[in-house]
Amino acid sequence: MKVTDHIAQANKTLISFEVLPPLKGKSITSIYDHLDPLMEFKPSWINVTYHRSETMFKKKLDGSFEKVDVRKRPGTVGICAAIMNHYQVDAVPHMICGGFSRRETEDALIDLNFLGIDNVLVLRGDAAKNEAAFEPEPDGNRYAIDLLKQVASLNSGIYIDEDILNGGKTRFCIGVAGYPEKHFEAPNLNIDLKRLKEKVDAGAEYIMTQMFFDNSKYFAFVDACRLAGINVPIIPGLKPLTNKKQLSILPRIFHVDLPTELSEEIMKCKNDAECEIVGTEWMIQQSKELKQNGVPVLHYYTLGKPKVIWNVVSKLV
Numbered sequence: 001m002k003v004t005d006h007i008a009q010a011n012k013t014l015i016s017f018e019v020l021p022p023l024k025g026k027s028i029t030s031i032y033d034h035l036d037p038l039m040e041f042k043p044s045w046i047n048v049t050y051h052r053s054e055t056m057f058k059k060k061l062d063g064s065f066e067k068v069d070v071r072k073r074p075g076t077v078g079i080c081a082a083i084m085n086h087y088q089v090d091a092v093p094h095m096i097c098g099g100f101s102r103r104e105t106e107d108a109l110i111d112l113n114f115l116g117i118d119n120v121l122v123l124r125g126d127a128a129k130n131e132a133a134f135e136p137e138p139d140g141n142r143y144a145i146d147l148l149k150q151v152a153s154l155n156s157g158i159y160i161d162e163d164i165l166n167g168g169k170t171r172f173c174i175g176v177a178g179y180p181e182k183h184f185e186a187p188n189l190n191i192d193l194k195r196l197k198e199k200v201d202a203g204a205e206y207i208m209t210q211m212f213f214d215n216s217k218y219f220a221f222v223d224a225c226r227l228a229g230i231n232v233p234i235i236p237g238l239k240p241l242t243n244k245k246q247l248s249i250l251p252r253i254f255h256v257d258l259p260t261e262l263s264e265e266i267m268k269c270k271n272d273a274e275c276e277i278v279g280t281e282w283m284i285q286q287s288k289e290l291k292q293n294g295v296p297v298l299h300y301y302t303l304g305k306p307k308v309i310w311n312v313v314s315k316l317v
């Protein structure tokens, strides 16, 4: 079922979760072990992130280095199918531009369609670790909107090969990312919002946000979107703090601010267990306020911390 249908049919705030594919070599049971305790909350869907290859230099016996492309977390398409089979719940694969040609993307979309997957969250992806700025593949998509248009074309039965006439139509519900605190490369929030509106005008049916720790930033973002004529559901993405290192890692990697009050409480903690208590309590309060304000969905980035997420969501039901 499509994400937008879940939202349209809901009479309360929905819950959804996000998982990463396991590192190569681990089995699917690691995903089930992760999700099993969370399934009691009856999530409407589970997102599965997508990860590009990383270029690494491996030292050879003769002392020289060999350049290799390593995909540490393959399997998004397979994991989505496994989750749907195992739990009878919808899976939402993320699709990214980075590292993929348009033909590879088309093939992945065909696989997803054959598997009965109705949703995709389309993203650009970040720059590869060895690149200073994002570079698409020579025949790949540059921006999320380009990937979105490719999915929308397939929904109309238009494939890359022009000789495919009357091609089967896919029926993907397309989501995109939004940034309450602005995407770090955008010159300002207004221009970022203009880009977001372009994605919605091109067919995005909902927006999922980057994590944030101050609800006023989400509420201001929703207001600004509405003012800009963006009227699709805006799903808040949420992640609890669980250790002190995140005070610098999250602003550096995800370009989000951490409120002073939360940062000071975390700084006072003597160990990770104490940080987890502070982060969980903060996330419970954030979630309650969002719920009271009628958000359509609370989407949790579970990222290896299912117990923490369980502790949050169990306080909301």
Ligand code: FAD
Pocket (backbone or CB within 6 Å): 048, 049, 050, 051, 052, 094, 095, 096, 122, 123, 124, 125, 126, 127, 142, 143, 144, 145, 177, 178, 183, 184, 185, 186, 191, 192, 195, 208, 209, 210, 211, 237
């Ligand atoms: P875009 O919408 O393409 O925007 C990127 C930048 O380009 C923005 O600054 C935008 O303002 C600008 N821009 C957009 N269109 C144009 C244009 N036509 N001309 C000029 N500038 C333009 N990454 C992964 O690798 N895998 C994942 O699974 C993943 N999941 C994510 C899930 C969510 C909810 C979020 C918020 C992020 C996720 N990311 C993931 C990270 C994401 O790929 C990065 O944040 C990336 O830097 C931007 O992706 P985007 O889809 O927002 O890009």
